[in-house]
Amino acid sequence: MINKKIFVAGITLSFLVTACKTKDLRMNVDRNAAPTEKKIVVYQVFTRLFGNKNTTNKPWGTIEENGVGKFNDFTDKALHEIKDLGVTYIWYTGVPHHALVRDYTAYGISNDDPEVVKGRAGSPYAVKDYYNVNPDLAVNPANRLQEFEALIARTHKADLKLIIDIVPNHIARKYESKSNPEGVADFGAHDDVSVEYARDNNFYYIPNTQFEIPDGDHPLNGEKNVLIDGKFNEFPAKWTGNGSRKAKPDQNDWYETVKVNYGIRPDGSKDFPELPSGFDQKDYKEHFAFWQDKDVPDSWKKFKSIALYWIDKGVDGFRYDMAEMVPYEFWSYMNSAIKMKNPNAFLLAEVYNPNEYRNYIRLGKMDYLYDKVETYDKLKDVVRGKSWPDGLSDIQKGMADIEHHMLKFLDNHDEQRLASAEFAGSPEKGKPLMVVSTTISTAPTMVYFGQEVGEAGNENAGFGTRSRTSIFDYIGVPNHQRWMNKGKFDGGQLTDSEKSLRDFYKRLLNFSITSSALMGEFYEMQLANRFKTMGYDDFMYSYARWSENQKLLVVANFSATVTSEFDLKIPSEIISKWNLKDGQYQLTDQLYKTITIQMQVQNGEGVARVKVLPSESFIFELK
Incomplete structure (x- = not known):
């Protein structure tokens, strides 16, 4: 469990820094490479x-x-x-x-x-x-x-x-x-194994050195097998998959694999054309x-x-x-x-x-x-x-x-x-x-x-x-x-x-x-509620998601022991984005559709009374 006395100071400082930065936490959605406009x-x-x-x-x-x-x-x-x-x-x-x-x-x-x-x-x-x-x-x-x-x-x-x-x-x-397929050679079939590196080699080599089995491993839990003899025929030895350059890798290395050479020289420099400036766009x-x-x-x-x-x-x-x-x-x-x-x-x-x-x-x-x-x-x-x-x-x-x-x-x-x-x-x-x-x-x-x-x-x-x-x-x-x-x-x-x-x-x-809202905008509501709303406990988290046709408030309780009951504050920025006038609105949970609460909008700000059981979450939709 968290030592709350010590942790509060740290989390409060972190959150105050967040508050200075996050007056508007909407998403700038880049879908240039997205295969779909629906959630996957x-x-x-x-x-x-x-x-x-x-x-x-x-x-x-x-x-x-x-x-x-x-x-x-x-x-x-x-x-x-x-x-x-x-x-x-x-x-x-x-x-x-x-x-x-x-x-x-x-x-x-x-x-x-x-x-x-x-x-x-x-x-x-x-x-x-x-x-x-x-x-x-x-x-x-x-x-x-x-x-x-x-x-x-x-x-x-x-x-x-x-x-x-x-x-x-x-x-x-x-x-x-x-x-x-016809005309396709195996990896390494045409490598020059006399050198550590060549651009068109598929592997990196340790020339003139035999590969050795790592110490400490017990293949098949010690079961006998005709191939278990303490040796594996690989000459010259190749670099191991995680980049180990040892002929005898450690048992924690990816010793069952060999690293593929993509034209990165052993010193880390690139041996291939690089993308021109601006290609990120x-x-x-x-x-x-x-x-x-x-x-x-x-x-x-x-x-x-x-x-x-x-x-x-x-x-x-x-x-x-x-x-x-x-x-x-x-x-x-x-x-x-x-x-x-x-x-x-x-x-x-x-x-x-x-x-x-x-x-x-x-x-x-x-x-x-x-x-x-x-x-x-x-x-x-x-x-x-x-x-x-x-x-x-x-x-x-x-x-x-x-x-x-x-x-x-x-x-x-x-x-x-x-x-x-x-x-x-x-x-x-x-x-x-x-x-x-x-x-x-x-x-x-x-x-x-x-x-x-x-x-x-x-x-x-x-x-x-x-x-x-x-x-x-x-x-x-x-x-x-x-x-x-x-x-x-x-x-x-x-x-x-x-x-x-x-x-x-x-x-x-x-x-x-x-949900169209889940492919739309995001606005966090922690700033409006954390340390400000009575009953909004330490492990609560809330935010809004919306599109032109759907408006959601998500409320999650990460505590497995504490029930939280509070007046959830919906910031004026969200109320303005949603074009809501003062009045009362109905919010219905979309997971089970058995709970409906009321949101009151007054002077351009929203409030909704919420009770969240341990490990419970709601996805409230504005109706």
């Missing part, structure tokens, strides 16, 4: 886990012991229910063929050495073949690509769009495509034209070909792993080519450095970036009692020019589950975070499968441990499996509280994708 909701599924009905959950279990989901588990019924939840895009995570510990040699696929694979099922971010898909996901591995193509068709039939991962910074230690067509006569590194060409291959198959866009480890000039080159094929392609990047956000949006031509470091981290601190919510206003102001591009989420494959003890502590405590995350901006909202039924990631999967649903192991996802109900996808095994939670998500997400 992305549903991330870990494809290997989604359809798994097996509940054994043995640590380090095999497919035979713990089961695995398939492309075919995404039935018409399953996709209909996902769509009905309020989803517009599915992110199928872990689709490209990555390194794993299982014998598929009967299908012409070489075995992977467990000493350079994380877990048994392998990391989806150690891709082995970019022109095919994970054989684990197919009923018939020989037809795995056709089974995924059928899933693409079913997804579109359900009126959903889909994205998959591209991992540009690194690939599996043993990349070996069996599916290259140019559209993708002008970026595309710029690159047409430019000589670029070989790795750029390879990844562009990969992206266009999947676009041609009907994939609607990509989530780019660790995009900031790759120069934004490359993104300009590849993303502009993608947009020329599909102007509405959805391009989402994992970027964690706020100082680089605008470069990757404006120069790299990304549609969306993760809003983790600011909004996500702030909300996590608030619900854990480490911070008050006032700073959300500063975050919104600081991102006003790019807010549409900053995708909001509370759960994904990398992060601790929202409902876990390490995060919110319960699904109910996560509700106000979800309301704010969904409604505070025009940006897309992302939900991770199982989040909507309170999945807490309690399993010890083996390589992956509790609080995060493991991406390295064969494992079941208990709450999600109860909703899946042995493939009926009807929630038949959910508890009453899980059914209620899913209903909450369904109401919130469906409201968000139909």
Whole structure:
């Protein structure tokens, strides 16, 4: 819990600074790169886990012991229910063929050495073949690509769009495509391995030096395997995916991957054409034209070909792993080519450095970036009692020019589950975070499968441990499996509280994708109420959202113990923008539509009496 006596001084000072800056916190919405004028909701599924009905959950279990989901588990019924939840895009995570510990040699696929694979099922971010898909996901591995193509068709039939991962910074230690189109060579096939760096090498090398297995790791938890011999044949050794230049990386390095060379010299300088001044204001067509006569590194060409291959198959866009480890000039080159094929392609990047956000949006031509470091981290601190919510206003102001591009989420494959003890502590405590995350901006909202039924990631999967649903192991996802109900996808095994939670998500997400106000203006109301309104407690947060046709007031209580009752003050700036005359107005909550309150406007200012229970939120619409 917060030490209030000490914390008050700090938060008051911070808030007074905010007050000096934020007389008008409206958003300046930039939609130049936006594929839609409606709110987008992305549903991330870990494809290997989604359809798994097996509940054994043995640590380090095999497919035979713990089961695995398939492309075919995404039935018409399953996709209909996902769509009905309020989803517009599915992110199928872990689709490209990555390194794993299982014998598929009967299908012409070489075995992977467990000493350079994380877990048994392998990391989806150690891709082995970019022109095919994970054989684990197919009923018939020989037809795995056709089974995924059928899933693409079913997804579109359900009126959903889909994205998959591209991992540009690194690939599996043993990349070996069996599916290259004619004329396409594997990564590294033509590299000069006698030098550390050459512009058109796909990798960086440690010449004349053998790669060594990291110390301290126990592949397959000590299980015997013919390939576990303390060695991995890589000569000369390559730089590791996270940039380690050691022939023997540390066990905490991304030792299962090798770093891709994009023409960045070992000293950090660029060995390729740079974008001219002013290109941050140019559209993708002008970026595309710029690159047409430019000589670029070989790795750029390879990844562009990969992206266009999947676009041609009907994939609607990509989530780019660790995009900031790759120069934004490359993104300009590849993303502009993608947009020329599909102007509405959805391009989402994992970027964690706020100082680089605008470069990757404006120069790299990304549609969306993760809003983790600011909004996500702030909300996590608030619900854990480490911070008050006032700073959300500063975050919104600081991102006003790019807010549409900053995708909001509370759960994904990398992060601790929202409902876990390490995060919110319960699904109910996560509700106000979800309301704010969904409604505070025009940006897309992302939900991770199982989040909507309170999945807490309690399993010890083996390589992956509790609080995060493991991406390295064969494992079941208990709450999600109860909703899946042995493939009926009807929630038949959910508890009453899980059914209620899913209903909450369904109401919130469906409201968000139909609300014009959530694609409109924003004005924070903390300044008018914080420290000024009796009963407006420390963990309250409120703001207004509006369009020409819809006007909303959002009120959220982040406290799980305190009921707040107060006269909410609606600033004169909002009343003026809404063109309201003095009088009484009705406000109805849009989540459940069972609560209606009255707003009194007098002398150009509004007041509404509000009672908010612990972890409760309202989206009041002016009627």
